[in-house]
Amino acid sequence: MRRSDVPTPSLLVDIDSLDRNIAVMQDGAREMGIALRPHAKAHKCIEIAQRIAAAGAIGVSCATISEAEAMALGGLTGILITGPLNSTNALDRLRRLLLRGADVTVIADHPSSVSQLAAIAAEVGRTLPVFVDVDVGMGRTGCLEIADVVSLAKGIAAAPSLRYAGIQAYWGNLQQVMPFGERSRLVGIQTARVRAVIDALQAANLPPGIVSGGGTGSHRIDAASGLFTEIQPGSYLFMDSCYSKVAISETGNPFMPSLFVAATVVSANSPGRVIVNAGWKAFATDSGTPIALRGTPEGASYRYMGDEHGALDFDGEAPALGATIEFLTSHCDPTVNLYAAYHVVRADEVIDIWLIRARY
């Protein structure tokens, strides 16, 4: 199939750009001496996780039990579920993952979770590695008080069916702070907190074996601090219009967009405007509007026009009715979650289709 003949709207991934991003991150981690456990919340796809693992990642981070199930199905190891599991349903699915022998680590931020996890691991006769999740300023999950972190670590270490494996400290709210210097400064404040947490754990004779965290925007700062043993970036795989503007280091952003949404020109009845069949259902809308790239006159700008449509306003010559237009999305992760599969492209050809198995 030719790239311009994909059903629309559809999600395209440029395999060479994807592989280049995977290599750039893996090479960088190697140079910085830090392990890489990239986040499947970005891609939700076995084939992509396998490429990342083949390049040298030590494991795969997952935001949901569905992602962990998909990764286990794909034979991935070093699966870390980065969000707390508390529902009856999620805990039962964790139990079944353990029964099947999946190599899973979980996090906890509350004593009741530790009890539940211990019961499940005991029931299936496995030793379940657990990180204590630390709230490093985001106010989302994790323990805020150092005393609570130490207390949870003690609880995990004391449970015969659990293994206290380390801590997780993730500052999602700082990943896209600009300029880079300001991001470094804010990360520095939270890094001091991580250091205090590690000191307290060491004082309690519970030094964390693993310190996991970091995203695409902060990973170089996190690696440089020397506190983290591994990083969990995800968006570097695809880049989007928001992340593309974010300097990853003092020298810029080495990653390139690899993810695109293809749409078709379905109406062309107004001068300077065509209508495409991609609207609120085709793009994540939380971070703005997509940017028209391939197939479009220079300077064309996109406007949402409802669930299934968008308008492309331009000055140059109109694209033809039926033409395929490709867009850079404003936010990759929730856009991926909208589609059943990636159409994998190399230049003008579709060379494969990869299911997005763990989408909602």
Added chain:
Amino acid sequence: MRRSDVPTPSLLVDIDSLDRNIAVMQDGAREMGIALRPHAKAHKCIEIAQRIAAAGAIGVSCATISEAEAMALGGLTGILITGPLNSTNALDRLRRLLLRGADVTVIADHPSSVSQLAAIAAEVGRTLPVFVDVDVGMGRTGCLEIADVVSLAKGIAAAPSLRYAGIQAYWGNLQQVMPFGERSRLVGIQTARVRAVIDALQAANLPPGIVSGGGTGSHRIDAASGLFTEIQPGSYLFMDSCYSKVAISETGNPFMPSLFVAATVVSANSPGRVIVNAGWKAFATDSGTPIALRGTPEGASYRYMGDEHGALDFDGEAPALGATIEFLTSHCDPTVNLYAAYHVVRADEVIDIWLIRARY
């Protein structure tokens, strides 16, 4: 399964409220003497379309070729595809739908579409009914000039493999204009345009057999104008927090919310706040934030906290870790598109699971 034990995040539909909305709309259409072709873009589900058909609808409107395929698979008839089909892929799938004997009507807003549709219908040896799509002020699809509408109708009528079946005139931009009187006034302006289009078609000896349009917000005004033979509402099935505020007539809104998103409290480490496992991936974000309903302290308000999480801020007693919270979404159609299935609930029980077959 109990309602509170669904995997989260998940989409729930309350079957009694859904059936009540179906009956209220069908009874209203009957009273107003207008046919009902409700829009599958809202639900994308065979089971729901079948319930609507059983209640008396004459057909089902579809925004995409995927929706038409799902509806045909479910044995639905009177399928109208309300958006222009121009891509090679969509036209080929239309061809295959016709080959399989599906009862499909399409729209056109450009002479090149008419030629393509005529060629496909001729190839499969079917007569394909076609509406001319009229732009009634939205600037999206459709012909703006009356001369173009007449010219397209002539082109359709002249094609041996096509049947000129009527016109479509839809004002999506006016559906939620408030107050009701202002909506009536704006619809009135466009209704005059529809009247002029019909007059011109009659003068050209091409009176439209069917005049299709109308949505949940305008359908009573549209029925009262006497110009439309059928209406295409969809959101009345589910209601959402935006539509719930919209008066459907001078006497208010007779429809009730039937669609909810269930999430789990996954972290509770701050006074006055818990974290749920539903964020930008779990809700359509184009029309604001969801509203917490069942399982939550009175007055709790939701904030997005990234792709997989949200915060619930409240004054009262905290819901327990692991508790299920249900939300009213701000926009039903694109929220439905995020999920694989409806968990169908009646009171506290899950009584069925219906696939959302035509999601992206």
